[in-house]
Each structure stands twice: as C-alpha cells, then as structure tokens.
Amino acid sequence: MDSKTQKQTISYFLNQQILLSPETIQNIEEKQIPTIFEFTKESKYLKDFLLLYKELLPSFIEKKEIKIDWKELDKYKSLTEKKGTNSYIKFLDLFLSEKYKFPQQNKNENTKIIKSFMEDPKKREMQSFVELFNNRYNILRSFLQSRPELSNAISIKRIKERNSKEEVALIGIIKEKRTTKNGNILFELEDLTGTINVLVNKNKPELFNLAENTLPDEVIGIKGSNGDNIIFTNNLVLPDLPVQEHKKSEDEAYAIFLSDLHVGSKQFLPEKFNKFLEWVSGKKGNETQKNMANKIKYIFIMGDLVDGVGIYPNQDEDLEIKDIISQYEQCATFLKKIPQNIEIIACPGNHDASHIAEPQPPFYKEFASALYEIPNLTIVSNPSMINIHASEDFEGFNVLMYHGYSFDYYVANVSAVRNQGGYDRADLIMKHLLQRRHLAPTYTSTPYIPKKEDPLIIEKLPDFFATGHIHKCSISSYKNITLICGSCWQSKTSFQEKVGHHPEPARVPIVNLKTRAIKILRF
Secondary structure, X not given: OOHHHHHHHHHHHHHOOOEEOHHHHHHOOHHHHHHHHHHHHHOOOOOOOOEEOHHHHHHHHOOOOOOOOHHHHHHHHHHHHHHOOOHHHHHHHHHHOHHHOOOOOOOOOOXXXXXXXXXXXXXXXXXXXXXXXXXXXXHHHHHHHOOHHHXXXXXXXXXXXXXOOOEEXXXXXXXXXXXXXXXXXXXXXXXXXEEEEEEEOOOOHHHHHHHHOOOOOOEEEEEEEEOOOEEEEEEEEOOOOOOOOOOOOOOOOEEEEEOOOOEOEOOEOHHHHHHHHHHHOOOOOOHHHHHHHOOEEEEEEEOOOEOOOOOOOOHHHHEOOOOHHHHHXXXXXXXXXXXXXXXXXXXXXXXXXXXXXXXXXXXXXXXXXXXXXXXXXXXXXXXXXXXXXXXXXXXXXXXXEOOOOOHHHHHHHOHHHHOOOHHHOHHHHHHHHHHHOEOOOOHHHOOEOOOOOOOOEOOOOOOEEEEOOOOOOEEEEEOOEEEEEOOOOEOOOHHHHHHOOOOOOOEEEEEEOXXXXXXXXEO
C-alpha cells in the first residue's frame, strides 16, 4: 500500500471515529480495504469500537459479526502491553473462536434439562430493568392472586380513589422499607399504577416479625384498612409454595449432592476427596456401604468446582495451582474416576470460569474444556432445573440447582436467619427464598443480569432444592421439598475465619430415591 492510500485509509477510519494501530496499517492489503469499509458501515456490533488491531483484521475481512465489549477488549490490550500478560489473546480467543459456545447436550439418558440459561450477550439499558421488574411482579402477583385472602385485590390507583377506613387488599413490590420513630415498619409499596405507604404496627408481634424479615424488591400481598394515602396492615401474605407431593421412585436408587470442591486451592483436601471417589467406585467400605455405592445413579455438584484465579485480593498466595485451565484439568482427573454409569450434573459457582452475574451460563469452554470431555458429565447453568429418574410410570424428580451466592446477603439482612445461626443455618435461608419463590428477591443480593423474564423466579415446583456456597452441609424439608446444602472439600480459609464461616468439609448427603431417606456420610 502506498503512502497516499495509507493516508486515505487512516482518514476514513478517523471519520468513523476508529483508530488504526500501526501493525494494522502494515497488514492491510489494498484490495481488502473496500470490504473493511463496507463492513464498518453495515455492522450492528461496532458501536463503541475504539481501535482496530491486526488480530481483528480476519474478522473484518470475512465480515464476521463480533458481539463483544470493545472497551473491555481495549483494556486487556493495554494490560498486555504494560505488564506482558497474555490476557488480551485469551480474551480474543474467547470471542473469536468456537470455544465461546456452550455445549449443553444431555449426555445422560436418565436426566432431562428443564431449564438452563445460555449466554445472552447484548447491551442492557434502563428498559431492561423495567421489563425485568414488570415480569417479576406479574408472575408473583399471579401466585398471590390464587390465595383466598387476596382474591379481591385491587390496584393502588383504585385504592386511592376509594373512601378511607375501608378494608382493602392489594399486591405490590416493596420499593422502600424503613422503621418509623415509633418503632413501626413502613413500606412504600408499588404496582403498575402507583405507590402507597403501608404501615405494620409493632403491637402485632407475629405480623411485625414477618414484616421485619421482609426486604426491598419482594412482591407481597397486603390486607388492611385504607387511610389517607396509607394502609394499616392486618395481614401480610408471601407468594410461598403450595404443599408438594412427596414423590418416591419404585426402585431403589441413590443421588449424591456435592458442592465447593475448590480444586487448585492450598486448602483443597485431595486425600478426603480420593477416599470418597474410591467408595463411589466400590473399592472401599463394608458390604452395606459397597451395596449402597453400587446403586448410586446421580451425582449433583452445585458450583465452585475449582478455586479460580483473581476471585479476591492476593488469592494467588492461597493457590496450589495458579492457572485456571490447569485447575479444571486437575478437577477433571478426579471426576473421571467416577464410574461412567453414574450420571454427573454440575453447575458453576462464583469461583468458576463463568461470569459472576446470575444466571451464570455453563463453564466457559475455553478454560474448562477438560470437563466437557467427561462422557457422563452434563453441564448446566446456575441456577438450573433438572429432571431425573423418570420412567414410563413415574414422572421423575425435579432438582432445582443453585450455588447460593445470594446467601451472604440474607445472612446479613434477615434477622430470623442471623439470630438463629447465620451461616450455620442454610435451611433457614433456603426456606426464606422458597417462601418468596425467588432465589434472590432483593435485587442487590447478588450480581444480576436483567432479562425480559426474571430467571431467578421459582415457577416450577422442585422436589429437591440443592445449594452450596456456605461450605456446611444441611438437610431439611419444607412443604415436602427436600432442602440440601452441600458440604465442601476445602479446609477453613483465612477469609472464612474473618467472616465467621464454620465449614464442615467432606460431608456427603446421599438420598434414597425410593424412601426419600437421607444419610450424611463423612469422609
């Protein structure tokens, strides 16, 4: 390319508010320029594009649309140049190759993926949040309207048009919650027609206690007396779940629930995990234990398969394996020891190679390709709903998998949880969420990707609600739903000591699907 053509090319891109790197100018062939010009005009995904690097030229020449955060790409390029890292190349590989796709095939004949969320890369605007909360409100309102005490619920606008001191019922989302100077609780409740204040008097202890543990963004039903732009509450109703049928399979089979392996951490417990794997393989234990192991059909893993990299400040000091790909390779080495007749279902957690905002898509294959090679492992999102053990005569069990990253918020903000054990009472956290029919009812309780349909609503009733994250095994039941919080395979970290976690590693809940009886095995 001669100097005149170079100047014309640079000028054109400047008019498009795009800079060219020196290497790009040197690598563009004159015959390719018309194609690149045309692509920059036509592409829907070049908004906020900053700088054209030579590595992107093939995609521009082939007119390959790239859904990517250009500012993020530029940041990684700068880091690479300043610190000599390869993060820019990895970032490019992730978006320009087939590795970004998430294979989600059902590898297991006895499992069916009912709900699992895939990546949906697009720009989020204010309208995205409006759609999210409207969808949440409408779905949870439909649950509440089925309750007899709210069958005559009306809109806030109509309530304001009525006379005061009249008994009314309404359904709204909590916009704000505060305590008055008299010690009462005041909600500002909102629906699609307006807002109104709702007062819960401290002289009604049971009602006040329920209100005290109700937080912003929850959708609730209220019955009370209508005042001057205020309702004096007589009853507060949560969406909650109906009593579920306590299903049991006809044949004896077992399901195991694991969580928080944290492979790669210096605190990972390989001896204990290998002891578990030997038992699952039928190589360890007495005759009764071996007989049980031979009937294991399913193993669920609720996130944090590896310890990750850069999850918290100075994490590298706590890592035995400092590379995320190597962590997953080591994790896969362990999981391959599980007999292939046992079906494994795994979702990511906040330490895994998946973006932290929920719903988390399946593990990024670029980093966790070793997991995708395991023939009996089905990989799903966090959260997800899986059906297992169905047959011609039995509909099977629905298992709601959720790693539990929102749990930290509810330990800190729900007094009924905090005052009765906090992190030691996963059952109370899980019950709290089931009663709200939402895995993170307060928007700030977890990083969240707004979608048109709220992905964390619990619409379909589960038979099992399986979680992890807090490193302590817990078993309970609520309305015939079995609540299981997995243990961990990592000893106490310095961070856990600071925040008051008391992990109990190497506990394995095992469920007999014929009787629904549960045992906790210790390794």
